[in-house]
Amino acid sequence: MNIRAAAGCLAATLAAAPLAARAQSVEDFYRGRQVSIVLVTTAGGPYDILARVIARHLGDHIPGKPSLNVRNMPGGGGMVGANWLYNVAEKDGSVIGAMLNITPFEPAFGTDGVRYDPMKFTWLGSPDPETNFLTVWKTAPVNTIDDARKTEITVASSGPASSPAFYARLEMEVLKARLKIVHGYPGQAEAFLAMENGEINGYASVSWSSLTAFKPNWLRDGSVKFLLQMGVRSRPEFPDVPNMMDLVADPDDRLLTRAALALSDLPRPYALPPGVPADRAAAIRRAFAAMFADPAFVADAKQAGLPVEAPLGAEDVQKIIERVYNAPQKIIERMRKLKQ
Numbered sequence: 001m002n003i004r005a006a007a008g009c010l011a012a013t014l015a016a017a018p019l020a021a022r023a024q025s026v027e028d029f030y031r032g033r034q035v036s037i038v039l040v041t042t043a044g045g046p047y048d049i050l051a052r053v054i055a056r057h058l059g060d061h062i063p064g065k066p067s068l069n070v071r072n073m074p075g076g077g078g079m080v081g082a083n084w085l086y087n088v089a090e091k092d093g094s095v096i097g098a099m100l101n102i103t104p105f106e107p108a109f110g111t112d113g114v115r116y117d118p119m120k121f122t123w124l125g126s127p128d129p130e131t132n133f134l135t136v137w138k139t140a141p142v143n144t145i146d147d148a149r150k151t152e153i154t155v156a157s158s159g160p161a162s163s164p165a166f167y168a169r170l171e172m173e174v175l176k177a178r179l180k181i182v183h184g185y186p187g188q189a190e191a192f193l194a195m196e197n198g199e200i201n202g203y204a205s206v207s208w209s210s211l212t213a214f215k216p217n218w219l220r221d222g223s224v225k226f227l228l229q230m231g232v233r234s235r236p237e238f239p240d241v242p243n244m245m246d247l248v249a250d251p252d253d254r255l256l257t258r259a260a261l262a263l264s265d266l267p268r269p270y271a272l273p274p275g276v277p278a279d280r281a282a283a284i285r286r287a288f289a290a291m292f293a294d295p296a297f298v299a300d301a302k303q304a305g306l307p308v309e310a311p312l313g314a315e316d317v318q319k320i321i322e323r324v325y326n327a328p329q330k331i332i333e334r335m336r337k338l339k340q
Helices: 005-024 027-029 043-063 076-087 102-109 145-150 161-176 187-199 208-214 216-221 251-260 278-292 295-303 312-326 329-339
Strands: 035-040 067-074 094-097 122-126 130-137 153-156 179-182 202-207 222-229 269-270
Touching: 027 202, 027 278, 035 043, 035 076, 043 067, 043 094, 043 208, 043 278, 043 295, 067 251, 076 094, 076 102, 102 153, 102 329, 122 278, 122 312, 130 161, 130 187, 130 208, 145 222, 153 161, 153 187, 161 202, 161 222, 161 251, 161 329, 187 208, 202 208, 202 222, 208 216, 251 312, 251 329, 269 278, 278 295, 278 312
Parallel strands: 035 067, 035 094, 153 179, 153 202
Antiparallel strands: 094 269, 122 269, 130 202, 130 222
């Protein structure tokens, strides 16, 4: 072959390469591939347990049936992992982000260090809306939320900007609860131990899944008292425990509470980084929906103590996020003050 002919063949090959890449089917892309679920918090706890259950089942519903692994990327209250997913992660559909409930709302709070736009992630879904409880140990000097308006109780927090501290300030703001926030507990496990040891009275936002997964003995033995439920769902097991929204009368306070409780309504959202090819993003969205309906996944999740009776689809997740960002500016400003 002469030089001119060889050059022509090379040019034709190079021109065809992008076309071949674009023509690659979703099934061809994922066949034999390993997909990473990047979890923005540490190992252990409901977030980590859920991610590992998903890793065992999601691949069954993705064309090509890839394998999945979980990588923990903690730091900055979930922000390190979220920033990495948005700015650094491969944008080819091989990386899925497992976010904290607060991650989509950090920009609304004006949190320092945010380098992502939550509206540009491709949201995939989330397990059931969570129910959180203002919870106190059985020896605490209060039995109802009315009691907590009259008698001060101590509640644990990891730090001033944490979700438990945010919920505690919300309870003080709209319900006039008398709560003293004690910072410095690294995580929920340490806070729960402090409750058992009598160091503090309670915790401002114990999730139902945390109780069923880690403290079923508290439920069985009556070790704790529930003063308040928070979230779009009230647990039927506690008909005498009021839901926060039922106690808030002021219109602006109701707007604030509804926006703030998006953290409960969107407990553990999953997302793809921006820029993933549309056909692959659509396939992963469909895979999440199929997995949530898969009896094998549901049984595995329930065995781990995770509620999955009413999971949220991609559009549901998007609507909850938009609900916060469409709130009046005065409500956003009040939320930011609660987060500080």
